[in-house]
Amino acid sequence: MEGSLGFLFLTFLIIPLPHYFIFCTGHIDSKVRCIDSERHALLKFKQDLIDPSNWLSSWTIDGDCCHWVGVVCHNLTAHVQQLCLRTFHPSGGFESEEQYEALIFFGGKLNPSLLDLKHLNNFDLSFNNFSASPIPEFLGSIKSLTSLNLSNAGFVGVIPHQLGNLSNLLYLNLKSSIFPGLYVNNLQWLLGLPLLQHLDMSGIDLSKASDWLQLTNTLPSLFDLRLSYSQLPFIPPTLLVNFSSLLTLDLSENQFGNTLIPSWIFGLHNLVSLDLSENYFQGPIPIDLQNMTSLRLLDLSLNNFNSSIPNWLYSFSHLDFLNLRYNNLQGIISSDIGNLTSAISIDLSENELGGKLPRSLGNLCNLREIKLSSNKGGQEIFEILESLLVCLSDRLEILRLFNSQLYGHLTDELGLLKNLAVLDLANNSISGPLPLSLGSFSSLGYLDLSKNLFNGIVPQNFGQLSKLHTLHIESNMLEGAVSKSHFSNLTGLTTFFAFGNQLTLNVSHDWIPPFQLELLSLQSWKLGPKFPPWLCSQRYLLYLDISNTQISDVIPPSIWNLSSLFIYLNLSHNQINGEIPNNPSILSTSSVVDLSSNHFKGSLPYISSSVVVLDLSDNSFSKSISSFLCFKMNDSKSIGYLNLEKNNLSGKIPDCWMKWNSLVVLNLANNNFSGSFPTSIGSLTLLKSLHPYNNKFFGNFPSSLRNCEKLVIYY
Ligand SMILES: *[C@@H]1O[C@H](CO)[C@@H](O)[C@H](O)[C@H]1NC(C)=O
Ligand SMILES: *[C@@H]1O[C@H](CO)[C@@H](O)[C@H](O)[C@H]1NC(C)=O
Ligand SMILES: *[C@@H]1O[C@H](CO)[C@@H](O)[C@H](O)[C@H]1NC(C)=O
Ligand SMILES: *[C@@H]1O[C@H](CO)[C@@H](O)[C@H](O)[C@H]1NC(C)=O
Ligand SMILES: *[C@@H]1O[C@H](CO)[C@@H](O)[C@H](O)[C@H]1NC(C)=O
Ligand SMILES: *[C@@H]1O[C@H](CO)[C@@H](O)[C@H](O)[C@H]1NC(C)=O
Ligand SMILES: *[C@@H]1O[C@H](CO)[C@@H](O)[C@H](O)[C@H]1NC(C)=O
Ligand SMILES: *[C@@H]1O[C@H](CO)[C@@H](O)[C@H](O)[C@H]1NC(C)=O
Numbered sequence: 001m002e003g004s005l006g007f008l009f010l011t012f013l014i015i016p017l018p019h020y021f022i023f024c025t026g027h028i029d030s031k032v033r034c035i036d037s038e039r040h041a042l043l044k045f046k047q048d049l050i051d052p053s054n055w056l057s058s059w060t061i062d063g064d065c066c067h068w069v070g071v072v073c074h075n076l077t078a079h080v081q082q083l084c085l086r087t088f089h090p091s092g093g094f095e096s097e098e099q100y101e102a103l104i105f106f107g108g109k110l111n112p113s114l115l116d117l118k119h120l121n122n123f124d125l126s127f128n129n130f131s132a133s134p135i136p137e138f139l140g141s142i143k144s145l146t147s148l149n150l151s152n153a154g155f156v157g158v159i160p161h162q163l164g165n166l167s168n169l170l171y172l173n174l175k176s177s178i179f180p181g182l183y184v185n186n187l188q189w190l191l192g193l194p195l196l197q198h199l200d201m202s203g204i205d206l207s208k209a210s211d212w213l214q215l216t217n218t219l220p221s222l223f224d225l226r227l228s229y230s231q232l233p234f235i236p237p238t239l240l241v242n243f244s245s246l247l248t249l250d251l252s253e254n255q256f257g258n259t260l261i262p263s264w265i266f267g268l269h270n271l272v273s274l275d276l277s278e279n280y281f282q283g284p285i286p287i288d289l290q291n292m293t294s295l296r297l298l299d300l301s302l303n304n305f306n307s308s309i310p311n312w313l314y315s316f317s318h319l320d321f322l323n324l325r326y327n328n329l330q331g332i333i334s335s336d337i338g339n340l341t342s343a344i345s346i347d348l349s350e351n352e353l354g355g356k357l358p359r360s361l362g363n364l365c366n367l368r369e370i371k372l373s374s375n376k377g378g379q380e381i382f383e384i385l386e387s388l389l390v391c392l393s394d395r396l397e398i399l400r401l402f403n404s405q406l407y408g409h410l411t412d413e414l415g416l417l418k419n420l421a422v423l424d425l426a427n428n429s430i431s432g433p434l435p436l437s438l439g440s441f442s443s444l445g446y447l448d449l450s451k452n453l454f455n456g457i458v459p460q461n462f463g464q465l466s467k468l469h470t471l472h473i474e475s476n477m478l479e480g481a482v483s484k485s486h487f488s489n490l491t492g493l494t495t496f497f498a499f500g501n502q503l504t505l506n507v508s509h510d511w512i513p514p515f516q517l518e519l520l521s522l523q524s525w526k527l528g529p530k531f532p533p534w535l536c537s538q539r540y541l542l543y544l545d546i547s548n549t550q551i552s553d554v555i556p557p558s559i560w561n562l563s564s565l566f567i568y569l570n571l572s573h574n575q576i577n578g579e580i581p582n583n584p585s586i587l588s589t590s591s592v593v594d595l596s597s598n599h600f601k602g603s604l605p606y607i608s609s610s611v612v613v614l615d616l617s618d619n620s621f622s623k624s625i626s627s628f629l630c631f632k633m634n635d636s637k638s639i640g641y642l643n644l645e646k647n648n649l650s651g652k653i654p655d656c657w658m659k660w661n662s663l664v665v666l667n668l669a670n671n672n673f674s675g676s677f678p679t680s681i682g683s684l685t686l687l688k689s690l691h692p693y694n695n696k697f698f699g700n701f702p703s704s705l706r707n708c709e710k711l712v713i714y715y
């Protein structure tokens with residue numbers, strides 16, 4: 001979650017629209033009174049709409065439709081001009097914050113009564129849920145439309161070519177995020193939209209539109225074209241460019257394959273925003289890009305560019321947003337990077353860049369986000385901090401430098417970057433104590449210091465990081481006690497990974513944590529001898545690892561009430577005792593369950609079909625394995641690894657293996673099983689290792705086991 005910057009990228013690159021462009025403004029206090037026929041049309045339209053939150057409660061039979069939510073009338077003629085039924089956006093005109101937060105969408109059908117709104121310019125249905133229904137053809141007959149926004153409205157199926165009759169359209173947004181969702185058979189209908197300025201068909205399957213480029217190129221006024229994740233079939237290398245008015249071009253996530261960037265793109269001299277990410281373009285970053293100096297956004301991430309970062313790129317003085325992540329870029333980062341003085345966000349991570357970060361980075365006083373992780377650098381962390389502090393102390397929000405071979409100590413100067421929301425220094429060689437100044441970040445949400453050489457204690461003022469949601473300090477050399485004051489204000493913490501240190505949790509028996517964790521690993525901490533009672537207060541745990549934590553206690557029964565959420569549960573290597581209640585809902589969603597090396601007793605628990613790994617070895621489970629093995633016999637199981645070694649299980653193995661056919665490892669060793677193996681064990685065709693030794697089995701393995709071609713049996 002890096003939500004803090006989300007707003008930035010949504011807003012800062014909005015290209016200024018011509019003044020006559022109509023945005024859906026929703027309710028406006030108008031003095032005109034609504035026209036009867038149009039009110040009837042709207043009421044009819046409402047009838048077919050599903051409106052679970054009753055947002056349209058103001059749409060009443062005798063009301064004045066010019067004052068209804070989402071309706072805007074012309075201020076002189078009183079004709080309905082705009083219909084804004086966007087769910088997601090505060091400017092959609094909804095009345096209360098509660099309605100906005102409820103996020104319950106409109107659905108249902110669109111009634112053709114809309115055709116009676118002869119002066120409707122602007123129709124915005126974005127962010128709704130017209131699930132599984134196609135875009136109605138009649139929309140193509142609302143000739144007055146200049147703006148049609150069906151972005152994420154939930155429609156599926158073929159896009160009606162009738163939309164090509166909307167000859168006044170300036171703005172068309174059909175963006176979809178349902179897969180498979182919308183598709184086209186061709187794009188010929190675009191020829192009917194000569195005034196179009198903005199076209200967004202991202203997420204729509206355009207694979208049948210082999211002439212997508214020739215057709216969009218005929219739109220003389222187009223300045224914003226977005227075809228991200230559109231399965232574009234092919235990108236023509238050359239083209240006589242007609243849409244040189246283009247300001248924004250987004251062709252990301254089309255995976256054109258190992259081709260070069262087509263040369264016609266370099267002719268788009270006015271481009272302000274160019275997104276070619278995730279297309280597997282190859283070769284050097286092309287020199288022909290160097291004339292595109294108007295660019296404010298350049299995203300070439302997730303391609304195969306393998307040159308160095310060309311120096312001319314640093315002369316793009318308007319560049320706000322530069323993303324070169326995940327290529328094979330070589331060489332060093334030149335100090336000319338300090339010429340990108342407009343830069344707000346720079347991401348060069350996951351390349352092969354070497355050398356130190358130039359100090360000139362410190363000249364970029366507008367930076368809010370620096371991501372340089374996973375390169376070959378290697379440098380003292382203090383040097384980097386020092387250059388960042390030249391002018392970024394009030395600004396920088398995101399600093400990611402994981403896997404960067406950084407070393408040295410993290411000093412208290414860090415605290416001067418006081419607006420940090422994300423700090424990721426994982427997997428470096430940074431040593432010394434954690435600086436006290438870490439506690440002073442009032443906006444810090446994500447902190448990852450894992451896999452370093454930090455030593456000493458965890459400072460108590462961590463407890464002040466009231467915005468923290470994710471904390472990784474695992475795999476360091478931290479030691480000492482962690483007490484409730486370390487957590488005092490961590491009310492939003494959801495992820496806490498701290499294994500691989502020498503830490504002790506010192507909280508009172510009745511401590512109630514201020515947080516509700518989802519992911520927790522305290523492996524190898526000293527938590528025992530009592531089972532930590534506060535764990536039972538954590539109602540949303542999905543991942544829990546408290547293995548090897550010196551717990552020597554009966555497991556509280558209420559822990560099993562949490563277990564229906566677990567996807568990973570590791571209580572191994574303790575001395576936990578008690579029975580596991582034989583309730584089918586236990587372990588119902590878990591995929592990995594490791595209770596090994598404890599003192600659990602009683603019968604084996606039922607497992608659900610979602611369990612993939614189950615290790616119950618080295619416990620005191622006893623009795624027969626029949627109900628465990630034959631429970632819901634006809635349901636397919638996913639389990640691949642089952643370890644029951646070193647228990648007191650006894651009796652015969654029942655003939656219930658038919659649906660256990662995902663098993664790869666089956667360990668039954670060191671129990672008191674008797675009898676012979678049943679025929680159904682031959683269903684385990686994926687089995688690679690079977691451990692039957694130290695039991696009282698007799699007889700031969702059934703001939704059916706010959707089906708298990710990859711099997712090794714350990715006697
Ligand atoms: C009507 O709206 C137009 C533009 O939206 C505005 O210029 C004009 O002043 C308004 N007229 C009245 C009477 O409100
Ligand atoms: C269309 O809808 C999307 C999603 O609600 C929104 O981001 C965009 O600004 C809308 N476009 C216009 C012109 O209102
Ligand atoms: C959309 O509507 C469908 C069917 O009406 C429903 O199953 C689905 O949960 C809805 N999705 C959302 C996000 O509300
Ligand atoms: C709409 O467009 C279709 C072709 O896409 C055409 O056959 C039809 O006559 C048009 N209707 C109107 C009202 O223009
Ligand atoms: C480009 O524009 C010129 C002049 O406006 C026109 O003659 C030509 O046909 C157009 N080419 C394409 C491919 O649309
Ligand atoms: C870059 O990739 C191209 C195409 O795969 C290859 O021909 C060229 O040798 C590579 N250059 C470097 C410096 O690796
Ligand atoms: C870039 O500009 C130079 C000098 O103005 C010009 O010679 C060259 O052809 C241009 N390159 C492209 C790809 O437009
Ligand atoms: C960066 O700026 C310096 C000083 O103004 C200048 O000498 C240098 O040529 C610039 N580098 C680039 C790549 O524009």
Ligand SMILES: *[C@@H]1O[C@H](CO)[C@@H](O)[C@H](O)[C@H]1NC(C)=O
Pocket residue numbers: 403404405427
């Ligand atoms: C940690 O960094 C080293 C190189 O410094 C790298 O080999 C290793 O894959 C990284 N580990 C992770 C988990 O990213």
Ligand SMILES: *[C@@H]1O[C@H](CO)[C@@H](O)[C@H](O)[C@H]1NC(C)=O
Pocket residue numbers: 463464465466488489
């Ligand atoms: C916890 O946060 C509150 C409000 O943000 C603040 O008044 C209090 O001092 C903080 N306590 C600690 C221990 O940081």
Ligand SMILES: *[C@@H]1O[C@H](CO)[C@@H](O)[C@H](O)[C@H]1NC(C)=O
Pocket residue numbers: 481483506
């Ligand atoms: C644990 O906490 C208690 C009470 O807060 C304190 O007296 C004791 O010294 C602490 N133990 C350790 C090892 O820090």
Ligand SMILES: *[C@@H]1O[C@H](CO)[C@@H](O)[C@H](O)[C@H]1NC(C)=O
Pocket residue numbers: 557558559561
């Ligand atoms: C567990 O949940 C069940 C049903 O929700 C409830 O009856 C029982 O008291 C709970 N047990 C504990 C120990 O919280």
